[in-house]
Amino acid sequence: MSDLLRLATAGDVDDGKSTLVGRLLYDTKSVLADQLDAVTADSALSTPDLALLVDGLRSEREQGITIDVAYRYFATPRRSFVLADTPGHVQYTRNTVTGASTAQLAILLVDARKGIRGQTRRHAAVLALLGVRHLVLAVNKIDLVGYDESTFTVMAKQFAAHAAGLGYPRDAVTAIPISALRGDNVVDRGGRTSWYTGPTLLEHLESVHTAPDPDQTPLRFPVQYVIRPRSAGCPDYRGYAGQVAAGVVRCGDEVAVLPSGLRTTVAGIDTPDGRLVEAPAGQSVTLLLEHDLDVSRGDMITAADAPPALTDEFDATLCWLGDRPLRRGTRLLVKHGTRTIPAIAQELLVRLDEQALSLCGQPGELVLNDIGLVRLRTAEHVPIDDYDTSRATGSFIVIDPADGSTLAAGLVGADLPIQ
Structure with missing residues (x-):
């Protein structure tokens, strides 16, 4: 087994996320000697502060908190990992959304002394909304409650009930008592938790089943740039550069170009290293088309027999990240793929109360960190998929037209995580 697992950490501020990540890196011998020397020199303690292996920004080191995604x-030997360490502060929920957007598993840390709190429940709701399939509740600082089994058991039961309300099956949630500072049950098993018979965190990360589902998603290729060389050697060359967002593109495939709907055939797939026969999702390539069509940046090349919906009105779940509230009639910009289109919030349908796991119909507004279902109307037709069908083409961001700041992360047609 040598596959890749993408994971993210989440939890409230000061619950020990960065220390945990540092412990994982340190105990798996993934830290270079010069990095460890630099961290040891910066640490106020006689032993290295492992959180500094992750908290790289100067402001983070001065404040002792994480404010960016690292x-x-x-x-x-069993698996490779890409880990996103996300902030705990409420005002940095947008960074949590970013870090968890591609994760297959999330580690939610809680302080054993403080229990399950509002930010824990909020993060769990965001993770459920983003489709993160596996959760680990890491009850950290178990050493500060004397390695008490009952403390862990109560928190594990509380979180399991909350996760079930968000739609997580029982086998998708695992609770582990840990001490990131001392290393108990992170990589090595702690002898002070003899009552715990489950896996260590690393054992779980190495063994959790994350085999991707068969890729049934049709081709989605947002055009990033049109290549028209001016050299005399290739006067007729016209290529469409971008990244395959979903599906697989092959030479000879019949494709449609949206929003025009014109059809043609893939004549070639170019890369800096030469021509390919096919390219999977995630690969950046330049497509050559059989016919000379009017294709520009922002258009989408799709499978001809399974194009996305082309619409100027759709419902989407928004995680509101802006300081000013969203109200009916608010004018916005929607950035979907490589296109940015003017839009308006036509109606606010439902707001999620992630603490009580209930829905509030017809809310007057969405404020910072609110999650709600909103009906949007765009100035142009947009080719979109449901988020459950394709993460890449079923997601977008909302931008403030006044200053260009990010206001929300949007998921097309995503069901709010309430069972």
Whole structure:
């Protein structure tokens, strides 16, 4: 087994996320000697502060908190890992959305002394909304409650009930008592939790089943750039550069170009290293088409027999990240793929109360960190998929037309995580 697992950490501030990540890196021997020396020199303690392996920004080191998403890569003989360490502060929920957007598993940390709190429930709701399939509840600082079994058991039961309300099956949620500072049950098993018979965190990460489902998603290729060389050697060359967002593109495939709907055939797939016969999702390529069509940046090349919906009105779940509230009639910009289109919030349908796991119909507004279902109307027709069908083409961001700031992360047609 040598596959890749994408994971993210989440939880409230000061619950020990960065220390946990540092512990994973340190105990799996994924830290270079010069990095460890630098962290040891910066640490106020006699032993290295492992959180500094992750908290790289100067402001983070001064404040002792994480305010940005830090990505770390490590590997064991059984699996490779890409880990996103996300912030805990409420005002940085947008960073949590970013870090968890591609994760297959999330580690939710809680302080054993404080229990399950509002931010824990909020993060769990966001993770459920983003389709993160596996959750680990890491009850951290178990050493500070004397390795008490009952404390862990109560928190594990509380979180399991909350996760079930968000639609997680029982086998998708695992609770582990840990001490990130001392290393108990992170990589090595702690002898002070003899009552715990489950896996260590690393054992679980190495063994959790995350085999991707068969890729049934049709081709989606947002055009990033049109290549028209001016050299005399290739006067007729016209290529369409971008990244395959979903599906697989092959030479000879019949495709449609949206929004025009014109059809043609893929004549070639170019890369800097030469021509390909096919390219999977995630690969950046330049497509050559059989016919000379009017294709520009922002258009989408799709499978001809399974194009996305082309619409100027759709319902989407928004995780509101802006400081000013969203109200009916608010004018916005929607960035979907490589297109940015003016839009308006036509109606606010439902707001999620992630603490009580209930829905509030017809809310007057969405404020910072609210999650709600909104009907949007765009100035142009947009080719979209449901988020459940394709993460890449079923998601978008909402931008403030006044200053260009990000206001929301949007998921097309996503069901709110309430069972």
